[in-house]
Amino acid sequence: MGMKVLVIGSGAREHTIAHTLLQGSSVDEVIVAPGNPGMELDGIRTTKIDPSNHAALIDFVTRNAVDWVCVGPEVPLIQGIVDDFAAVGIKAFGPNKAAAQIEGSKDFAKQLMERHGIPTAAYHTFDDYDAAQLYVREQGAPIVIKADGLAAGKGVTVAMDEDTALAALGEIFLDHRFGNAGAKVVIEEYLEGQEFSLMSFVHGTEFWPMPISQDHKRAYDGDEGPNTGGMGAYSPVPQIGQDVIDTALETIVKPTVEAMSEEGNPFTGILYAGLIATADGPKVIEFNARFGDPETEVVLPKLSSDLGAAIQAILDGETPEFTWDDNRAALGVVLASDGYPNASVTGAHIPSLPADTSDLHVFYAGVDRDDDAQLVSSSGRVLVVTALAEDLQAAQHKAYEVLEEADTTGMFFRHDIGAKALQ
Structure with a gap:
C-alpha cells in the first residue's frame, strides 16, 4: 500500500506538488486542503478546510490515516502549523514557526545574513516614516523598499526614482496597504544583475538543491508594471553559469542552513533563495520558507525520481534520492x-x-x-x-x-x- 498525503494550500504550486507526488510509486492518494476544482481534473481529491484552522486539519489527518502533510503556502508555516502538528505526533514537511521567520520577517533574515557574512544588499530597517523618508532622500535612487512582513509578493518596490520610493513609503506607513506587514520597512541598495531562484530540500545542516529557475515579477511585457506574485518562470537558466550556482551553494545556502541550526532554529522543508548574479558574485534578494510560485511549476516537472519517497526519507532523518531530467x-x-x-x-x-x-x-x-x-x-x-x-x-x-x-x-x-x- 502506498502512502496517503495531505497537501495544504490552494494554488498552482500545490497542484504541482500533488501532481508530482502522484507520479511516484510511493504515494497512492493525495488530498489538498482546500485545493481548487481545477486540481480535481487531475484526479486529486480536495477538502474544504481553511489552512488557518489547525484543529480541523489535525482532526482530518487523524481521522483519515494520513501518513504525512506537506505545507505549501507561507502563512500557515509562519502561524506555526508545523509546531501544532508536531505537538500531536503528526509528521509535516515544512519549517516550524521559529525557522519560518526567515520569510516572515525580512529584518530577521537580514540580521541573520549580517551576523554570518552571507552576501546580500546593504540595508537599513525603519519603523518611523520620517526617518525612512530622510534616508531615501540621503541615498537617492535607484533604491528598494520592502514591507518587513508578508505581503504576498507585492510588498516590494524597486524604485528607479526618488518619488516612487517616497510613494512606496507612504503606501506602507500612511495608507497601511500591507497592514501589520508594514509596521517596519527594510530599505536596501539596488543591485544590478540577473535574478534567479535556487530552491533546496533542507533537513538541519543537510540540503539537496534543485535546478535553478527564473521568475518574472512584473505584470507586463518588458518587465513593465507593478510587482506581482510572479507571471511565469523557466528552467534551466542558461545565462547563469554553473560557477555562479556553485558559489551560491557554498556562500549562501550552506552557511544559511548552518546558521539557522547553530542559532537554535534548525530548518526542515524547502528553503527558497531568491538571488541576483551581480558583478561581485551572487547575493540574496530574499529567502522564502517554502516552494516558490510559479517556479515550482517549472522545476518539479523536471524531477524524474519519486518526490514522496524523498520527502518521507527527510522526515525519517534518512538520505533522500533526487534525480532531475537535465535534458529537458x-x-x-x-x-x-x-x-x-x-x-x-x-x-x-x-x-x-x-x-x-x-x-x-x-x-x-x-x-x-x-x-x-x-x-x-x-x-x-x-x-x-x-x-x-x-x-x-x-x-x-x-x-x-x-x-x-x-x-x-x-x-x-x-x-x-x-x-x-x-x-
Whole structure:
C-alpha cells in the first residue's frame, strides 16, 4: 500500500506538488486542503478546510490515516502549523514557526545574513516614516523598499526614482496597504544583475538543491508594471553559469542552513533563495520558507525520481534520492485576471485547454465553479501552462501556442516569458 498525503494550500504550486507526488510509486492518494476544482481534473481529491484552522486539519489527518502533510503556502508555516502538528505526533514537511521567520520577517533574515557574512544588499530597517523618508532622500535612487512582513509578493518596490520610493513609503506607513506587514520597512541598495531562484530540500545542516529557475515579477511585457506574485518562470537558466550556482551553494545556502541550526532554529522543508548574479558574485534578494510560485511549476516537472519517497526519507532523518531530467527545459506562463495585481476582475470563463501529457501540464490556481458547474476565475493568478521540450525555445513555443489558441477573455498573460534566456 502506498502512502496517503495531505497537501495544504490552494494554488498552482500545490497542484504541482500533488501532481508530482502522484507520479511516484510511493504515494497512492493525495488530498489538498482546500485545493481548487481545477486540481480535481487531475484526479486529486480536495477538502474544504481553511489552512488557518489547525484543529480541523489535525482532526482530518487523524481521522483519515494520513501518513504525512506537506505545507505549501507561507502563512500557515509562519502561524506555526508545523509546531501544532508536531505537538500531536503528526509528521509535516515544512519549517516550524521559529525557522519560518526567515520569510516572515525580512529584518530577521537580514540580521541573520549580517551576523554570518552571507552576501546580500546593504540595508537599513525603519519603523518611523520620517526617518525612512530622510534616508531615501540621503541615498537617492535607484533604491528598494520592502514591507518587513508578508505581503504576498507585492510588498516590494524597486524604485528607479526618488518619488516612487517616497510613494512606496507612504503606501506602507500612511495608507497601511500591507497592514501589520508594514509596521517596519527594510530599505536596501539596488543591485544590478540577473535574478534567479535556487530552491533546496533542507533537513538541519543537510540540503539537496534543485535546478535553478527564473521568475518574472512584473505584470507586463518588458518587465513593465507593478510587482506581482510572479507571471511565469523557466528552467534551466542558461545565462547563469554553473560557477555562479556553485558559489551560491557554498556562500549562501550552506552557511544559511548552518546558521539557522547553530542559532537554535534548525530548518526542515524547502528553503527558497531568491538571488541576483551581480558583478561581485551572487547575493540574496530574499529567502522564502517554502516552494516558490510559479517556479515550482517549472522545476518539479523536471524531477524524474519519486518526490514522496524523498520527502518521507527527510522526515525519517534518512538520505533522500533526487534525480532531475537535465535534458529537458520547462517554461510556464501564468494566466491572470484582468486588473491583477491591484483589483482583479474575476468570474471569467476558463477556456478548454489541452489535456495533460508528459510534456504539457495545466496547473490551476484561482478557479472556482459557477452555478452551471463551469470553471471560472476566482482570484488574481488563474492557472499556469507549463510546457517541457528539448530546449527553452521549443518549450516557449509550445506553452504560448496553447494560450494563443484559447479564449482568454477577461484575463491576460505576458508574451515574453523566457526572453532573457533566448536573446
